[in-house]
Amino acid sequence: MNAEQARRRRDDWPEVGWTSLRVVQFDNAEQAELHLPPSGCQSVVLVNKGLSRIESRHGSTWRGAEYGPGMIGLTAPGQPTDIRWCGSERSFTTHVELPSALIDRTCVELWGRDASRLGRPDALAVQDPVLSSVIDALCVAARAGVDEFYAESAATFLAVHLLTMHAAAPPPREAGREDHRVRRAAQFIRDNHSQPLTLAEMAAVADLSPFHFLRLFKAVTGQTPYRFLTKVRVERARRHLTRPEPSITDIAHLCGFASPSRLTAAFRSETGLSPSEFRAASL
Numbered sequence: 001m002n003a004e005q006a007r008r009r010r011d012d013w014p015e016v017g018w019t020s021l022r023v024v025q026f027d028n029a030e031q032a033e034l035h036l037p038p039s040g041c042q043s044v045v046l047v048n049k050g051l052s053r054i055e056s057r058h059g060s061t062w063r064g065a066e067y068g069p070g071m072i073g074l075t076a077p078g079q080p081t082d083i084r085w086c087g088s089e090r091s092f093t094t095h096v097e098l099p100s101a102l103i104d105r106t107c108v109e110l111w112g113r114d115a116s117r118l119g120r121p122d123a124l125a126v127q128d129p130v131l132s133s134v135i136d137a138l139c140v141a142a143r144a145g146v147d148e149f150y151a152e153s154a155a156t157f158l159a160v161h162l163l164t165m166h167a168a169a170p171p172p173r174e175a176g177r178e179d180h181r182v183r184r185a186a187q188f189i190r191d192n193h194s195q196p197l198t199l200a201e202m203a204a205v206a207d208l209s210p211f212h213f214l215r216l217f218k219a220v221t222g223q224t225p226y227r228f229l230t231k232v233r234v235e236r237a238r239r240h241l242t243r244p245e246p247s248i249t250d251i252a253h254l255c256g257f258a259s260p261s262r263l264t265a266a267f268r269s270e271t272g273l274s275p276s277e278f279r280a281a282s283l
Contacts, residue, residue, distance in 0.1 A: 006032030010092070016142045018151035021158070022097040023138050033084035036075075041097035042121060042162065043075040046135045050091025056124050057082040065125035067091070072131055074166055076120035077103065094135050098155055098162075106159040109209040110172045121166035128165065134158060144265060147258050152199045153226050156210045172211060181206040182220040185213070186228065193232045194256045199225065229256075234270045237263060241279040248275050 010025045022041070025048070047067050054073075055064040058081060065071070067085065075081060077100035100115075107115040134154060141150050163169040185206040189197065202225055203213035217225050233255045240251045252263040267275050 003034055005029065006034055014143055014145070018142075018148055020102075020148060020152040020155040021099070021138075023094065023135075023142055025092060025094050025139065028085075028091045028093060030088065030090055031084075031086040034082070036081045036083060038078045038080045039075070039097070040077055040100050042077055042100060042103050042159075043073075044096040044098070044121075044131065044135065044158070044162070045073040045075075046094045046096075046132055047071045048092040048094055050087055050089050052085045052087030052091055054083070054085040054124070056084075063124045067125060070127060070132055071125050072128055073125060074121040074123045074162070076122040079122060094139055096135055096138065096158070098159055102155060102159050103163070106156075106163060106211065107169070110160065110211060111169055115163075118163060118169045119167040121162045123166060126166065130161060130165075131158075134161075145259070145262060147196070147262070149197060149199060149229065150226050152210075153214060153224065156199060156214060160211050172215075179220055181208060182217050185217065185225070186221070189225070189229050190232055193229060193236060194254055196256070196258075197229060230266050231270065233257060233263075234267055237267060237275065238271070238278065241275055242282045244279075244283060248279075251275065 006029045007026045010027050013025050016023065028050070031052075047069055049069060051066070051068045053064065054067045055062050056073075057063070058079060067073075067087075103120065104115045107113055107118055111118065134157065138151070138154055141154075160172060164171055185202050188202065188205045199210050199214070203210045206213050206216070208216060214225065217228070221228060223231075236255045237251050237257075240246060240254065246254070248263065249260050252258075252260045255263065257263040257266065264274055267273070267278070271278060273281070
């Protein structure tokens with residue numbers, strides 16, 4: 001059985017287009033055996049549905065585990081793997097791939113060490129509610145067409161979590177409560193909300209690593225940078241909607257939303273109304 005027969009992408013899975021990480025759901029055969037060549041990504045696989053016995057081999061040694069919903073497999077970059085599984089039903093799995101360059105950069109920024117010294121996450125079967133929760137949220141975001149900034153933030157968090165919980169990295173040092181850095185970044189967000197901002201750009205304005213920026217911004221403001229940016233964009237849209245012009249499509253563009261549908265989803269989440277409903281009530 002080849003890879004396409006053993007594991008096919010779910011028919012209802014959308015084209016996502018994120019570059020910070022890759023996420024895709026697969027429908028897997030009841031049993032199969034595959035050789036997986038080395039990959040340039042850190043792989044994280046969450047079982048969503050189905051029970052099976054899975055075995056993997058690095059070199060000459062096979063390892064085995066029982067797989068069921070909530071179980072997670074980790075494969076380090078550059079690691080060729082032979083894998084086989086056997087179950088009584090088809091299974092669904094979510095696969096998240098983080099670029100090895102992100103893992104390497106995170107190690108240097110937070111610990112001043114190469115990833116090879118800290119170890120790269122590699123385990124046949126682990127349970128990690130935090131990982132499961134983040135992966136589930138990524139699936140929801142992917143189906144909703146959420147933009148790259150969300151994926152970039154999630155990838156940054158996942159890299160640190162994997163290294164501290166599933167490798168040998170110590171907990172990152174606290175960045176300190178430096179409110180002036182957060183204020184500077186918040187003003188940058190307000191001034192540039194119409195642009196396709198990235199987490200790296202915001203962190204650079206605050207002169208922090210992306211991870212420390214995420215943590216410090218949340219500590220000071222009580223919300224993530226992604227949430228803060230969305231609120232700023234929605235507030236700008238509210239101002240436009242108190243007038244009969246411009247069109248909702250133009251407002252989406254002016255406020256930094258990738259499409260009118262993304263504006264509508266964010267606006268309804270914040271206000272309980274669609275942009276059209278809000279405009280009708282305001283005029």
